[in-house]
Amino acid sequence: MSVSRISRIVGSAVIVAALGAGLMASTASATPQATKKQATKKIVCYKGTAAKKFSAKKCPRGWSLKKPASKGGLVAVNVEFKGTLATVWTATGVTATVSGAGNDKASGFSSITATGSSAPQAQTAPIKGEGTLKGSMGNINFVLNSDSKGTAAESAAPSLVMVGGTATIKSGTGKYAGATGVLTFKGQFQVGATTAGTKENQSYTASFTGKIKLK
Numbered sequence: 001m002s003v004s005r006i007s008r009i010v011g012s013a014v015i016v017a018a019l020g021a022g023l024m025a026s027t028a029s030a031t032p033q034a035t036k037k038q039a040t041k042k043i044v045c046y047k048g049t050a051a052k053k054f055s056a057k058k059c060p061r062g063w064s065l066k067k068p069a070s071k072g073g074l075v076a077v078n079v080e081f082k083g084t085l086a087t088v089w090t091a092t093g094v095t096a097t098v099s100g101a102g103n104d105k106a107s108g109f110s111s112i113t114a115t116g117s118s119a120p121q122a123q124t125a126p127i128k129g130e131g132t133l134k135g136s137m138g139n140i141n142f143v144l145n146s147d148s149k150g151t152a153a154e155s156a157a158p159s160l161v162m163v164g165g166t167a168t169i170k171s172g173t174g175k176y177a178g179a180t181g182v183l184t185f186k187g188q189f190q191v192g193a194t195t196a197g198t199k200e201n202q203s204y205t206a207s208f209t210g211k212i213k214l215k
Helices: 001-037
Strands: 043-048 051-057 073-089 095-100 108-119 126-137 140-144 148-150 160-171 181-192 199-214
Touching: 043 199, 073 108, 073 181, 095 199, 108 199, 126 160
Parallel strands: none
Antiparallel strands: 043 051, 073 095, 073 199, 095 108, 108 126, 126 140, 126 148, 140 160, 148 160, 160 181, 181 199
């Protein structure tokens, strides 16, 4: 065999070996890239009511892959308040401010503050008002509905006045943030005089019952 032919064979072998080495190197470099690409896959993590995507294999501290269960549900309310009702009479009607305490373990409500007004022309008259039930689990703000009325036992003062109707939840805090519902209320108090300019502080009782729908 001639020297030139041997040289051609050796040269071909070197080229084949170089191509093989290049192919192996290319394959090897592609594998880590694929692994790296897989590691950057985004995952959804949850923290309270928040949800966020992360480019990681696991959630950061304080976050979880497990979606929290819905906190929705119903809370029964059955609470009686006792306190003071301050009234101011004018020539056209009466305004009232209420504060009181109670205890309802199921809902956590333990106090009430409210304001109201009425322009009675008969023994039964509509009442308007709004207030807040406060407690260890949170507060709810309510407004009296149009079915809310006050009825005097006598045609003239002094008289016992009984109130009742429904109240719609407008907003809330704590456990009751975003809560909805309609509560039934009833109560009573004494009225000593209705002359314009008369101011009184009377004892009263009031109860709220119903169910609150949590968000």
